[in-house]
Amino acid sequence: MKRYLLILFITLIGGSLKAQRVPTLNSPEVHPDNKVTFRYFSRTAENVMLSGEFLEKPASMSKDTSGVWSVTVGPVKPDVYPYSFTVDNVQLADPNNTYIFANERFKRSIVDIPGSKPLIHSLQNVPHGKIDYRYYKSTALDTLRRALVYTPPGFDINGKTKYPVLYLVHGGSDTEETWTKVGRANLIADNLIASGKMVPMIIVMPYGNVRPRPMADFTKDVVSQLVPFIEANYPVLKDRQHRAIAGFSVGGGQTLNIGLTNTETFAYVCSYAPYTATEEFRNNFANWSPDSGLMNSRLKLFTISVGTDDFLYESVKQNISMFKEKGLDLKTYIVPGGHTWMNCKLYLATTLQEIFK
Amino acid sequence: MKRYLLILFITLIGGSLKAQRVPTLNSPEVHPDNKVTFRYFSRTAENVMLSGEFLEKPASMSKDTSGVWSVTVGPVKPDVYPYSFTVDNVQLADPNNTYIFANERFKRSIVDIPGSKPLIHSLQNVPHGKIDYRYYKSTALDTLRRALVYTPPGFDINGKTKYPVLYLVHGGSDTEETWTKVGRANLIADNLIASGKMVPMIIVMPYGNVRPRPMADFTKDVVSQLVPFIEANYPVLKDRQHRAIAGFSVGGGQTLNIGLTNTETFAYVCSYAPYTATEEFRNNFANWSPDSGLMNSRLKLFTISVGTDDFLYESVKQNISMFKEKGLDLKTYIVPGGHTWMNCKLYLATTLQEIFK
Numbered sequence: 001m002k003r004y005l006l007i008l009f010i011t012l013i014g015g016s017l018k019a020q021r022v023p024t025l026n027s028p029e030v031h032p033d034n035k036v037t038f039r040y041f042s043r044t045a046e047n048v049m050l051s052g053e054f055l056e057k058p059a060s061m062s063k064d065t066s067g068v069w070s071v072t073v074g075p076v077k078p079d080v081y082p083y084s085f086t087v088d089n090v091q092l093a094d095p096n097n098t099y100i101f102a103n104e105r106f107k108r109s110i111v112d113i114p115g116s117k118p119l120i121h122s123l124q125n126v127p128h129g130k131i132d133y134r135y136y137k138s139t140a141l142d143t144l145r146r147a148l149v150y151t152p153p154g155f156d157i158n159g160k161t162k163y164p165v166l167y168l169v170h171g172g173s174d175t176e177e178t179w180t181k182v183g184r185a186n187l188i189a190d191n192l193i194a195s196g197k198m199v200p201m202i203i204v205m206p207y208g209n210v211r212p213r214p215m216a217d218f219t220k221d222v223v224s225q226l227v228p229f230i231e232a233n234y235p236v237l238k239d240r241q242h243r244a245i246a247g248f249s250v251g252g253g254q255t256l257n258i259g260l261t262n263t264e265t266f267a268y269v270c271s272y273a274p275y276t277a278t279e280e281f282r283n284n285f286a287n288w289s290p291d292s293g294l295m296n297s298r299l300k301l302f303t304i305s306v307g308t309d310d311f312l313y314e315s316v317k318q319n320i321s322m323f324k325e326k327g328l329d330l331k332t333y334i335v336p337g338g339h340t341w342m343n344c345k346l347y348l349a350t351t352l353q354e355i356f357k
Numbered sequence: 358m359k360r361y362l363l364i365l366f367i368t369l370i371g372g373s374l375k376a377q378r379v380p381t382l383n384s385p386e387v388h389p390d391n392k393v394t395f396r397y398f399s400r401t402a403e404n405v406m407l408s409g410e411f412l413e414k415p416a417s418m419s420k421d422t423s424g425v426w427s428v429t430v431g432p433v434k435p436d437v438y439p440y441s442f443t444v445d446n447v448q449l450a451d452p453n454n455t456y457i458f459a460n461e462r463f464k465r466s467i468v469d470i471p472g473s474k475p476l477i478h479s480l481q482n483v484p485h486g487k488i489d490y491r492y493y494k495s496t497a498l499d500t501l502r503r504a505l506v507y508t509p510p511g512f513d514i515n516g517k518t519k520y521p522v523l524y525l526v527h528g529g530s531d532t533e534e535t536w537t538k539v540g541r542a543n544l545i546a547d548n549l550i551a552s553g554k555m556v557p558m559i560i561v562m563p564y565g566n567v568r569p570r571p572m573a574d575f576t577k578d579v580v581s582q583l584v585p586f587i588e589a590n591y592p593v594l595k596d597r598q599h600r601a602i603a604g605f606s607v608g609g610g611q612t613l614n615i616g617l618t619n620t621e622t623f624a625y626v627c628s629y630a631p632y633t634a635t636e637e638f639r640n641n642f643a644n645w646s647p648d649s650g651l652m653n654s655r656l657k658l659f660t661i662s663v664g665t666d667d668f669l670y671e672s673v674k675q676n677i678s679m680f681k682e683k684g685l686d687l688k689t690y691i692v693p694g695g696h697t698w699m700n701c702k703l704y705l706a707t708t709l710q711e712i713f714k
Contacts, residue, residue, distance in 0.1 A: 024462060044446050089401050092449040098461045098532055105381060107450050107457075107464065123492075123501060130491040133537075135480075144480060158515040175455055180490075 034075035043067035052083030078115025102177035126194035127153030169247030244268030292327030307337035400424035409440030435472025459534035478541035483551035484510030526604030601625030649684030664694035
């Protein structure tokens, strides 16, 4: 009996291994009422689920006679959301969607629900900056490293205008592309510049992962390699009052480490939902006795943002208390929402309107 | 009995749907001897296969007691190859590999086997150009369109140097990122410029898919929108002798359509393994009677490249005959290999050394 079941099982599974000719599907299809239909093709899958940051829990998809699995959800609040499919226990990005979450550990897709009015991250008919993909030599890390550099509309590398610079760090397991591909940092800046709400600036998005080296080597890389590289290659203002650092999650922790221990380099430190359970953070802040007067005179702006549903909320609150107890002037943004790039975009949009002013 | 089997089956499948905590794996791991180990984690999968353009046929992966599936293949000839896993009939990109094949229809990963000597596409310690990600307004298509623009090392937007421009089109279902993410066009150019083998030039990589519009609208977009946009925003030489067009597969067909019907705009037309079973190609060339003397005097270089194992080889040979019968001076590159980006990189490297000379 057991052997019979096993053979049947292998036959069923084995039969399903034949290559399938996969049709092109319209997925995701965003409807005018903000409902969204997701589609996946498989004649042989037993179970297909949709997971997405717009859902409380995964939604079952159902199969039509042609092998197309689909589900329609929503209406969904207009925003940009990550999602993925789980096909018989295998998690994967939507094969029909070009937009991928830039990440080293998982493959998820991105759906943009535009809504009826433009949002802060929407691609609008305004002047657009551009993003430079480039390499810089890091003698600190003995390697070529990647960085993305946003330059604002009208940027002229040899013009008279010198720009301030924001260094913007991604989250854990993200890449140097995550702030633009998921966080839409370039479009947020385009829109805020067009409406006169932010100072035109250069935004530098490095790759924050230096493994297997210790995390503190990233701090060295930013301060001793990346900043000089940018200042040698772009028309920028080269003083602390025109340098800011910000980052999300692991990058929010890196922001605190880099910014607060290098106030001679950075006058603006903006941390979004920081993850701080790291050796570098303990080394820097566990027994920290800053000259709070000096720190406050140097820091033109020090902010920490977090959502009340963020899994790091309690940890972030403890860090906020710690920095306040040390006497630092710290502005906090406690908002609804979780540890998501939806929230992260709002943290950035807020920061961009406050720095260099 | 049947009901019992069904329940058992559902129980087995259902049990496998519980979320798995996925460890970080080193995949792909390229060994010094050019063997490569691929890894995938699943405690519940029944069958995991590796497919890759370095394999004759898919390779079975085997599971260790911790749920890590792996296979070591090779030695593999040094190059950059696409690959994917098939997990119980579900094809997916390697979750542990950041490098993704930019494509609208499938999700595959990229493995780089560097070998002991630098290859034409290797990241080397030479001066690097950069890639601008930008938007341009297309009144022809009534939309904002994306393009990548490679500028060479030492590029100065306001300098005295004016550059020639290569317009480079991706394959079917690829995106504007495929020429850099898979084809390494930027690194190939960096290396050829460093060794003095090519004229420093700007390389413009548009998004060639204009669906649901007819394909001929892309020709309009390139000639009437993209070329003027580049010439208004970059220091370039604005005559036909300093404009080239090249492309692969569907983009190779688009190259023939765009280039040969616009010789007043382009003097260099280089087509790689062109796919030409399109209405636009039939309209342009089925009953074509070119003034071959005029064409040959205008075309400084007209090339078609293809591999003898390319599934389009016969079709490309027919087109080569057709263009030669019409009296055109056509240089052909018939080489080993298939319809792959490995071949495509070589086609580009050859072209870059011939144009604008």
